[in-house]
Amino acid sequence: MDEHSAVSEHVVTAKEAGLVSCTHCARVWPIGTAACARCGARLVSRDEKSMSRVWAWWFVGLLCYIPANVFPMLQTTFLARTSGDTIVGGAIVLMMHGAIPVGLVILLASVVIPIAKFIAVAYLALSVQFRLPSDQLRRMKLYELVEFIGRWSMIDVFVVAVLTALVQLSVVVSIQPGSAAVAFALAVVFTMLAARSFDSRMIWDSLETPAEAEPDDSRKDFLS
Amino acid sequence: MSSMQNIQADLEQLIACPACDALYRAALPENGERAVCPRCHTVLIAPVDGAVIRVVAFAVAILILLVSAMFMPFLSIEAGGLSHSTSIADAALSFSEYHMLGLSIGVVALIIFVPIARAILVIFALFPLMLDKKPWRGARTAFRLSEELRPWSMAEIFVLGVGVALVKVAAMAHVELGMAFWLFVALVLVTVFQDGFLCRWSIWSALEQGDRQNG
Numbered sequence: 001m002d003e004h005s006a007v008s009e010h011v012v013t014a015k016e017a018g019l020v021s022c023t024h025c026a027r028v029w030p031i032g033t034a035a036c037a038r039c040g041a042r043l044v045s046r047d048e049k050s051m052s053r054v055w056a057w058w059f060v061g062l063l064c065y066i067p068a069n070v071f072p073m074l075q076t077t078f079l080a081r082t083s084g085d086t087i088v089g090g091a092i093v094l095m096m097h098g099a100i101p102v103g104l105v106i107l108l109a110s111v112v113i114p115i116a117k118f119i120a121v122a123y124l125a126l127s128v129q130f131r132l133p134s135d136q137l138r139r140m141k142l143y144e145l146v147e148f149i150g151r152w153s154m155i156d157v158f159v160v161a162v163l164t165a166l167v168q169l170s171v172v173v174s175i176q177p178g179s180a181a182v183a184f185a186l187a188v189v190f191t192m193l194a195a196r197s198f199d200s201r202m203i204w205d206s207l208e209t210p211a212e213a214e215p216d217d218s219r220k221d222f223l224s
Numbered sequence: 225m226s227s228m229q230n231i232q233a234d235l236e237q238l239i240a241c242p243a244c245d246a247l248y249r250a251a252l253p254e255n256g257e258r259a260v261c262p263r264c265h266t267v268l269i270a271p272v273d274g275a276v277i278r279v280v281a282f283a284v285a286i287l288i289l290l291v292s293a294m295f296m297p298f299l300s301i302e303a304g305g306l307s308h309s310t311s312i313a314d315a316a317l318s319f320s321e322y323h324m325l326g327l328s329i330g331v332v333a334l335i336i337f338v339p340i341a342r343a344i345l346v347i348f349a350l351f352p353l354m355l356d357k358k359p360w361r362g363a364r365t366a367f368r369l370s371e372e373l374r375p376w377s378m379a380e381i382f383v384l385g386v387g388v389a390l391v392k393v394a395a396m397a398h399v400e401l402g403m404a405f406w407l408f409v410a411l412v413l414v415t416v417f418q419d420g421f422l423c424r425w426s427i428w429s430a431l432e433q434g435d436r437q438n439g
Contacts, residue, residue, distance in 0.1 A: 011263050014240040014247045021240030021247075024368055025428040026268065028240045028247065038432050039368045094392065102391045105384075140243065140264045151375055154334065158378075158385025159392070161331055165310040165318035166299050167393060172306060177319055182327050189330075192375065201245040204264070 013204070020045045023201075046202055053197035054125050058118065061190035064183045065114060072178035074160050080171065084178055087111065087156060110156045113149055114187065120146050121194050128202045139203050146195050153188045157181055239425065241266055250425075270423045276354050276430065282418035283346040289411045290340055290379075297402030299386070301393060312336070312404050334378040339411075342377055345370035350427070352434070359434045367427065380412040 014021040019028040020043045022036040029036065033043050072084025085093060087110045095103035120142055127134055160177050167175040239250040244264040252271060253259045259269040272278070293312055300309030310318075316335055320328035349367035352359050386405065393399055 011246045013245040014238075015245055017247050019235070019238075019240070019247065021242065021245055023242040024371065026239045026242050026425055027428070028235055028238045030235075038428060039364050041368060097395060099391050099395075102388055105388060136244075137264065140266075144243075147375075151378060152381055152384075154378055154381050155385045155388065157327075157331065158335070158382045159389045161318050162299070162310075162315050162386050162389035163392060164322070165315040166301055166308065166389065166399075167397075168308045169301070169303060169306040169397070172304065173396065177322050177324060177327075181319065182324055185327055185330060196375070200243050204244040204246075 010207075013201075015045050015201075021201075044199075046205065047199040050197050050199040050202075051125055051129060054121065054194050057190050057194035057197060058121055058125070061187050061194055062118060064187035064190060065118070068180045068184035068187050069111075071180040071183065073156065073180045073184065074163060074178050075176045077174045077176070078172070086180065087184070106156060106159070109153050110184070113153050114191065117146055117150055117153075117191050117195070121191070121198065124198060124203070128205075131206045133206060136204050136207060140200065143195075143198065143200050143203070150188070150192045150195055153191075154185065157185045157188070239268055241268060269425045271426045272421050272423065275421050275423060275426060276350050278421045279418060279427075280347055280350050280354050282414050282421070283343040283350075285414050286339060286411060286418070287343040287347070289407045289414065290336065290343070293404040293407040293411070294336075296404040296407065298404040299390075299402060300400045301397040302400070303397035309400075309402075312408070334376060335382040338373050338377045339379050339415075342370045342373050345373075349431070353430055357434075358437075359431055364431055367431065371424065377415075379408065380415060383408050383412050 014028050015031075017028075018031050020031045020033055021028050022039060022041055022043055024041040025036060025039040027036055027038045029043060031045060035041065036043055069087055071086070073087050073090055075082055075084045087106070091103045091106040091110070094106065124139060124143055124146075126132070127139060160181050163175045164177050167173060237250055238247055240247050241261040241264060243266040244261060246261055246263045248261075248268070250269065251259065253269060255271055255273045257270075258267050260266070261268055296311075297309060298311045298315065300307060312335075313332075316332040317328050319325070319331065345366040348360065349363040349370065350359075352363070386408070390399055
């Protein structure tokens, strides 16, 4: 595998070669083509509007995430006494009952990952907008991590769904969902949309050298 | 040396990394090997022998598992002579009884509709290809839709959520795991295997060539 020899060299991008790439099926077309003739996806060389979409979803996501933590996620009625648990409160109760790993999973999926995701998406967007010269590969890995892990935050919503359906023992004990469930689900969906709106090709644009880079055959052949 | 015309003449042999836009001449790696973008390390091509048949077979399996899970007992609890059981549909729809209809619809979509829709779209897109026939009209749109739906298919996250819920309940009641629970666990494994065999680039070029050869 000689693929690593190419890293130090300047890589020709589809944009520099006067082409537009399809992010769905990897086919390339002459620049200006509106839709990919292979898979039908809309073609944009660099989605300039993507940053405003990222920030729009990011802000609504954050707006939903605040009530998601303030209001109770689920309410337990035990012998006619009802008590509500927020996300953090519920995880702490679990850990006090000895289920420490499960409490940690909930804290990780519902608190650590969402907050880290807000920070990561903001950092990626700012780094592209201000053309920060930070390590592209590291930012790419961060983006892939955000895309991969974001969906897992939905776990707490499913926990509430299952508990609500299952724990219905007439007057003794029953569980109802709290209003935070809706806000939390929306926050997860909106941050997923924020991450998906991000055009990762723009991370790599700061590497581009100005016009003198003429496409050269030898540079395109290292894909083995 | 090459010129722009030269590049545009053989556009079909080029591949642009969907993650970083680097342009390469596509060369099919050996079966089981992977072509990786040297710049951002995104996997570009990862062909597997008989991938189309396997992907279709897994999609059929997912469909059967999901539909049969709908009609099987899922979970039941029992404590102090009181008992209650629930199906997958009850769990998915549980929010609707508490004025959260929208959330209920969302949960049903994420754990039932989207996985079923993806399986049907993949079967529709690839079934003729499996028999070396011309793909059906709309096959490409179907495959693109199925790929776009991928992050919204959350059956595996649901299974983990069930696990967490069971730990919470285990302290207060006896829980019985029904057939539907195990079908969902199997579903997660099948989905993971299917994703491992799915090389998007190979399927896209197969769809393109299938149309050309038999059209």
